[in-house]
Amino acid sequence: MKQSIKKVLALTLALMSAGALYAQSNKQITVTGKVKFPDPTGKYKIYLGQYVGDGFAKAFKAMDSTALDANNTFKFTINTNKPDFYQVRVYYMDRIDFWADKDDLKINFRGIDTAKRIVKNPPYIRIEGSADNDVVNHTNFVNYRNYQSTILLYNQLYKAEQAKDSLWVASVKRTIDSLNSDVKARIRNIVEIYKDKPTVLYALNGLRGKADEPFVMSVLDNLIEKYPNLQQAKATKKEMAAAKAQTEKIANGKAAPDFAYPDLNGKKWGPKDFKGKYVIVDFWASWCGPCRQEIPHLKEVYKKYKDKGLEILAVSVDAQPEKWKKAMDEEKMAWPQINAQDSKPVMSSYLFSGIPYLVLLDKEGRIIEKNLRGESLDKKLKEIFGI
CATH class of the missing domain: 2.60.40 (Immunoglobulin-like)
Structure with a gap:
């Protein structure tokens, strides 16, 4: 009798397992x-x-x-x-x-x-409909509110710079720095709350700076230990390692990654074409408001330093060339203009995802500084040219 019961239980468990497997598939x-x-x-x-x-x-x-x-x-x-x-x-x-x-x-x-x-x-x-997506909702709302505030602040910064009001400029920049710190703290708090959920990977995208690396790695290690088959966590670790290696390659003083994209006439330009001159590589797009707000300032910079050995290379990341051409007609920039219609390779090599993104190179094509604009660009150029 006991043996029969065991057989029935074994058969029942087998059927249940088969049913579960079928349901899973x-x-x-x-x-x-x-x-x-x-x-x-x-x-x-x-x-x-x-x-x-x-x-x-x-x-x-x-x-x-x-x-x-x-x-x-x-x-x-x-x-x-x-x-x-x-x-x-x-x-x-x-x-x-x-x-x-x-x-x-x-x-x-x-x-x-x-x-x-x-x-x-x-x-x-x-x-x-999904508690798993709470982390996505919270992260998106934080980023949404931050984006709205950023738009307002950069509009203020543009007006302050146009007015040449140094106190106003400094005040807005302090507020922008505070806003950047605030959004990072909020994202970090979301990660702390949801660190045991696979969906926390979404929030981790907002913590990719060097200072965040130890914290992010600890969260990823926790996820991998808790969910050994979570390939997304392993892939994120791999991407971070690759980004760290690339960061070292584009450190100040290192040779700028080369690229070549066509101008209106089909001639390809890249950093190597400006050896012997200091060059500002300006990554921008027709649809980017802050990029176009920076152009009047770049015109002043170009006029001031062109005869001193400075050149500008504008690299549009517009996917639609006709929009790039229209913006060029409107802005009337006097320096070389090229279009990186497929911008992913160059964005990957320089490790940026947002524009405007300006990189200053020396006469040998080495990186002096990255992510300059406005006052920070003026300060760096004054150090180089003395005026």
């Missing part, structure tokens, strides 16, 4: 949502996809697309045997990253109404 969730202001032309779609590639070479790859139904709603189904981050893009304007695992999600979008141009002030988008 068919694990799915749905992602639904509504778009308040749909595209009136009807030619744009809603996309589901992921980022593929490593580091700055990562690019969004669409896996599926759909149109809105009569109620302006959409729906995607995702196989979540291996939980991971995905992204929904609405008309390639609004977008949101989310963690897909066990819960169905609802994500509503505002849509196209405020899109006066292709790049607009990104709205805050909330993910509903």
Whole structure:
């Protein structure tokens, strides 16, 4: 009798395991949502996809697309045997990253109404239905509020610099520094709260500075120990190691990474073409407000130091050349202009993701300083030229 009971229990457990395995192999969730202001032309779609590639070479790859139904709603189904981050893009304007695992999600979008141009002030988008995505929601809200405040402050900085009011400039810069410290502290707090969840990887993207490295590494090690199969954590460690190695390669005093992109006539330019001169490499784009606000200042710098041996190389990261050309016509810059239509390689080699990004090189093509602008650029040039 006991032997029969054991056989029945063994068979039951085997069937339960098989059922669990079958269920696991068919694990799915749905992602639904509504778009308040749909595209009136009807030619744009809603996309589901992921980022593929490593580091700055990562690019969004669409896996599926759909149109809105009569109620302006959409729906995607995702196989979540291996939980991971995905992204929904609405008309390639609004977008949101989310963690897909066990819960169905609802994500509503505002849509196209405020899109006066292709790049607009990104709205805050909330993910509903999943406690796992709380860390994403909290992180996005912190970044959203920080972005709004940053826009206001840089507008003030531009006005202060135009007014040549040094006290006003200094005051705004102190506020900007305080804002940067504040957002980092808030992100760090989110990481502390959610450090045992795989989705904390999303918040860690905001803590990639040298000072943050020990803390970030401790969180990653904790995740890897807790979830040995969490490949995303291992990949993040690998990316950080690669970024650290590249940081050392572009330290001040090191040779600037070379590149070559075409000007309007198809002639390719790069740092090596300016040996014997000091050169400002200005990474910018037509759609970048702060970039274009810096141009009048660069014109003053160019006029002041051109005959002293300074040159400027403007590297547009516009993906659409026609917009780059239009901006050049409007700005009338007198220095060489090139277009890095595929900007990922050069952004990866110089390790920047935001623009404007100015790099000052010496006569031998070595890096003097990175991420200069406004007053900091003036100060450095005065050290070099003495005026």
